[in-house]
Amino acid sequence: MLDNFFTIQKHQGLARVGVIHTPHGDIYTPAFVGAATRATVKALTMSQMQALGSQAILANTYHLVLRPGTDLIREAGGLAKFSGWNKPTFTDSGGFQIFSLPNVKISEHGVKFKSHIDGANLEMTPESSMQAQWAIGADIHIAFDHLAKSENRKDIEEAMHRTHRWLDRCVAEHGRLREEASGQRPYLSEQYLYAVVQGGTFNDLRAESAKYCAEKPVDGFGIGGVFTAEGMDDMLQTVNSILPENKPRHLLGMGQEPIDLFVGAEYGCDTFDCVGPTRMARNGSLYTKDGRINIKNAKYAHDFTPLMSDCDCEFCKNYTRAYLHHLFKTDEITAKILASIHNEHFVVRTVDSIRESIMGGTFADYKKSFLSRYYQC
RNA sequence: GCUGGAAUCGUCUAGUGGCAAUGACAAGAGACUGUAAAUCUCUCGCCUUCGGGCUUCGUAGGUUCGAGUCCUACUUCCAGCA
Numbered sequence A: 001m002l003d004n005f006f007t008i009q010k011h012q013g014l015a016r017v018g019v020i021h022t023p024h025g026d027i028y029t030p031a032f033v034g035a036a037t038r039a040t041v042k043a044l045t046m047s048q049m050q051a052l053g054s055q056a057i058l059a060n061t062y063h064l065v066l067r068p069g070t071d072l073i074r075e076a077g078g079l080a081k082f083s084g085w086n087k088p089t090f091t092d093s094g095g096f097q098i099f100s101l102p103n104v105k106i107s108e109h110g111v112k113f114k115s116h117i118d119g120a121n122l123e124m125t126p127e128s129s130m131q132a133q134w135a136i137g138a139d140i141h142i143a144f145d146h147l148a149k150s151e152n153r154k155d156i157e158e159a160m161h162r163t164h165r166w167l168d169r170c171v172a173e174h175g176r177l178r179e180e181a182s183g184q185r186p187y188l189s190e191q192y193l194y195a196v197v198q199g200g201t202f203n204d205l206r207a208e209s210a211k212y213c214a215e216k217p218v219d220g221f222g223i224g225g226v227f228t229a230e231g232m233d234d235m236l237q238t239v240n241s242i243l244p245e246n247k248p249r250h251l252l253g254m255g256q257e258p259i260d261l262f263v264g265a266e267y268g269c270d271t272f273d274c275v276g277p278t279r280m281a282r283n284g285s286l287y288t289k290d291g292r293i294n295i296k297n298a299k300y301a302h303d304f305t306p307l308m309s310d311c312d313c314e315f316c317k318n319y320t321r322a323y324l325h326h327l328f329k330t331d332e333i334t335a336k337i338l339a340s341i342h343n344e345h346f347v348v349r350t351v352d353s354i355r356e357s358i359m360g361g362t363f364a365d366y367k368k369s370f371l372s373r374y375y376q377c
Numbered sequence B: 001g002c003u004g005g006a007a008u009c010g011u012c013u014a015g016u017g018g019c020a021a022u023g024a025c026a027a028g029a030g031a032c033u034g035u036a037a038a039u040c041u042c043u044c045g046c047c048u049u050c051g052g053g054c055u056u057c058g059u060a061g062g063u064u065c066g067a068g069u070c071c072u073a074c075u076u077c078c079a080g081c082a
Helices: A046-051 A061-066 A070-076 A079-083 A095-100 A126-136 A153-181 A203-214 A233-242 A258-266 A276-282 A314-318 A321-329 A333-359 A363-374
Strands: A006-012 A015-022 A025-029 A031-035 A057-060 A089-092 A111-114 A121-124 A140-142 A192-197 A220-223 A249-251 A271-274 A285-288 A291-294
Touching: A006 A333, A015 A333, A025 A031, A031 A333, A046 A333, A057 A061, A057 A079, A061 A070, A061 A089, A061 A095, A061 A121, A061 A126, A070 A079, A070 A126, A079 A089, A095 A111, A121 A126, A126 A140, A126 A153, A153 A192, A153 A203, A192 A203, A203 A233, A233 A258, A258 A271, A258 A333, A258 A363, A276 A285, A276 A333, A285 A333, A314 A333, A321 A333, A333 A363
Parallel strands: A031 A057, A031 A271, A057 A089, A089 A140, A140 A192, A192 A220, A220 A249, A249 A271
Antiparallel strands: A006 A015, A015 A025, A111 A121, A285 A291
16 A cells, blocks of 8 residues: 555545556546556557547456466566556456356365366466566556356355455455565556455445455455446445545446446546447447447448547547448448547547546536437436 | 250359258348457348238249159350360
8 A cells, every 4th residue: 555646636525536646657537447458459559549538558467367478568567568558557357357257166265267268277366366467567456356247145245255355365465566576677666456346236235345445455446346337326325435535446347338437436436447438339339429329320321421520539530420331331440440449539538528527516517418418318 | 056064032152852942241230338249149032910921943834742953945144065
């Protein structure tokens, strides 16, 4: 746990504007973090990410352990150097991916699973995830947690308690690795750890988990196991009222739907990450202020207007809907690139504008006008 | 001109007696939230009260309970020989 990691500039209810300070630069929050699972944001270069306004990326420990291996990333000088993204980075622990694989064997020690690439028998534990994340060298690490597949309360409670026990081991191992790294290259000596709050849709379990995590010497928090922020107002309010105010909170995996970003920010979440925007872009689903459209639809073949007239992304400024429609119909790589630029820009800018509205004290009005237009209600 | 071969959904194609008829592509639409996702799902002759009904495999006849499948003629295309 380090001082001056997070500073808050303005509050509006639970919502806040702040700055996360990392060795690779500052993140002005609330902020949308780009999903760079395999150390790349699919279909985008790092300079495109920078141009569209992204402040940080999140890579995935499970995927990087498999390929290219964490030793290689350490050898390269860490994730930021390796990927060419010399700005703030996160790594997710890999737990989420592992639990999505078939035939995983969960024990108190860790999780045994088969590589989805070559079937190799592997195991990840809280300790090995921390070691892998230190080798990868992202600025912010996420604790190795257990996300229950089930919606059953008993299963979720059990996974939550295991997550808590594993958190203690993550904290211990993270501390040991920090100790070991002190005096080495700067990027290795300042790495931060987020605990993960679980508990599903049960507010009492969420409260219990938030309390448990709040007392630990961690630098911030991930809120996991959320599948939609819509309607999760009470849960987020409960959790973020318990978590210490002076540490940042990351809403894990949320951001495909604008409402998730608004609801998350409203109740004090500072960062978000989501694969949705770029995945949907690759599949032809594009954000507009009036909702998402499928650019592959026949009705766009002759639409020579910009996707969004008031969007200043590279795609909207230079190309038309008809052109992107054509690129998708002919399966050109550029279709996915331009669509990804737009969608990623859209969510990054949406969260930026949320930050501005909190700063300006107009969040509530902004949320209402944005969402009523987007969801046409 | 002769001798072979071939004609099936927008395209290519499976099919040698029970078939509205295979697969791929194209087309139309939908899904996607800590990325095993440049992926996946559905529709794709016409009509339908979703039970079914109707019309289809170059054209016209024929054999058969039943024909895309067998027979005859014709049309068109391909290959070889002239």
